[in-house]
Amino acid sequence: MKPGYLSEYFEGVAAKRLSAVEADETRSNQHEYQAIARMLEFMGRPDENTRLSARYVYLNDDDPDPIVEDAFLTLYNCRKGQFRKGKPRSPEFRFYFPTTTVSLNASEGDLLFIAKKRDGGLLVIIAENGSSIGRQIEWLFGFVDLAHPGFSVKSELETEQDRIEFTSRFILENIGIVVETSEDSYLEEMLNRFSGRFPTTREFSAYARSTLKDLDPKEAPDLVLMAWMEREEILFRTLERYLIADRLSQGFTDNAKSDVDVDGFLSFSLSVQNRRKSRVGLALENHLEMLFVECGIQYARTAVTENKAKPDFIFPGDAEYHNPTFDPLKLTMLGVKSTCKDRWRQVLAEADRITDKHLLTLETAISAHQTDEMRAKRLQLVLPRKLHETYTVTQQAWLMDIASFTELVRTRQA
Known part of the structure; x- marks a missing residue:
């Protein structure tokens, strides 16, 4: 496991395109995926049928939120107890999956990803064929060509391609993986500068840029924009984590009723989500504006x-x-x-x-x-x-x- 890389969150991942039999329950009731040897290196080779907890996720480009359902995936040797010419047959492992809302949305040609997380749980993702989110997950895990019928496997997730950066963090969050990033050496300075609260997006973008010296937007605008965005994201998450923890430590109590203030908590939670959604787009505009200024462009x-x-x-x-x-x-x-x-x-x-x-x-x-x-x-x-x-x-x-x-x-x- 290497901090800052995909291996921090995953032991391995396998991907394939769903066949008609795997996707269409009217054509088969087997509910199975064929495992391959490289998958078993991180999934294991159990002697008995093993039920593994799994979160199923269906993604497409049309719906704002994914379909998510918690269920299981059973790994078993379908040849156990079988003999040929008086000798036990070599094992053949398969994954049995139950009917879920996710499996009911699947179609032939959709992308299937089975990832084993560091906590032992599985993430089973189905992405609509031809979708941007499907291509993004392919890129995230480094899959290039999934045209052949079987699984492709990635188990060494510590190459430079696997480094978690600004764009890969957003893809991970789309599949339910929260990536913790922080730059605690700036926390005290931010608390003093912003009086222990969130500043405006313009103020925060300007501060993030000020922490990166010797960058020339005129010479390398592509690199500079990504560096500014990356730095602001890390600094924002650092400040956000502290301020959220501080607010949660105060609790949510309705003094009039001497009871838990559920509405207050929900309102706070919603404000956190809304701030995250709006901030990235505004930060991008802020940094582009400064880039145009530095390049002497009228706008x-x-x-x-x-x-x-x-x-x-x-x-x-x-x-x-x-x-x-x-x-x-x-x-x-x-x-x-x-x-x-x-x-x-x-x-x-x-x-x-x-x-x-x-x-x-x-x-x-x-x-x-x-x-x-x-x-x-x-x-x-x-x-x-x-x-x-x-x-x-x-x-x-x-x-x-x-x-x-x-x-x-x-x-x-x-």
Whole structure:
């Protein structure tokens, strides 16, 4: 086990595409997956039928929340007690799975992942065929080609590919794995600077940047943006963990009733979730704004366009956009979304004067179906260069990095 790597959370993971028999309960009632030898290296070779606790998760790109159900997976030797020519047959292990809401949603071709966690529990994930989330989990665990019928296995999860960074943390959280990160050496300074409370996102983004010296956005905008985002995420989690622990230590009591304040606790919990959801997108916009400033680029943030739409960035500015004599070919629009899902289509209606629009995201491995639709709608996807490797070779030829985008805008403003 190596802290900061996937091996900190998983002993091993296996992946395959579901066959028709495995996915369609009307075609088979066996409810089984065929185990292979490399899986048994971390799953074990039990003498008796062994029921393992398992959390089943179904994911697609359409539903905001996954389908989750706790059940079991039974590992057994289907040849136990069988003989051939008077000798015991060599063992053949299979996994038996029960009917769950997750299995009922599965279809032929969907991706199946069986991961053994460090606590011994199993995580059984089914991701819809062709989905972005399925591609993201493939990338997370380093699976390249799952076209063959059997399982592919990863059990050494300590290579550089397996290092947990900003983008991989979000994928892990989508499958229910909470990654604890902190930089405690900054905690006292943050508590003093922010008076023991959460500052505004602008303040916190500026503070995060101040802790990273000698970074030049003009020379390496892709690397700098990711470094700023990574640092802010770690510092935020450090401060958040302390402030949440402090609030929980005070308890939730309704003094009027001398009872537990359930509503107060739920309200606090909801505020934590909402803060996490909104903060990442705002942090990304904050750091991009500073990057544009450092690069000497003129811009307007959340300018109002047609039908009161508010694109995240208009270049060179609001006045130029609303000036009918200003050449529209010198206008640029950039939408910013930390993750896309189907929300990327919102960008299409945010600046009518600009035909070819741009969208910057930190989402890895968006499906080819979605990127093909973006191209058809004349929406150019922009990502930090490091994230391009999570896309197919065909997709990478079309993607734009931040350095190319800033150069495009500077050229139009020259």
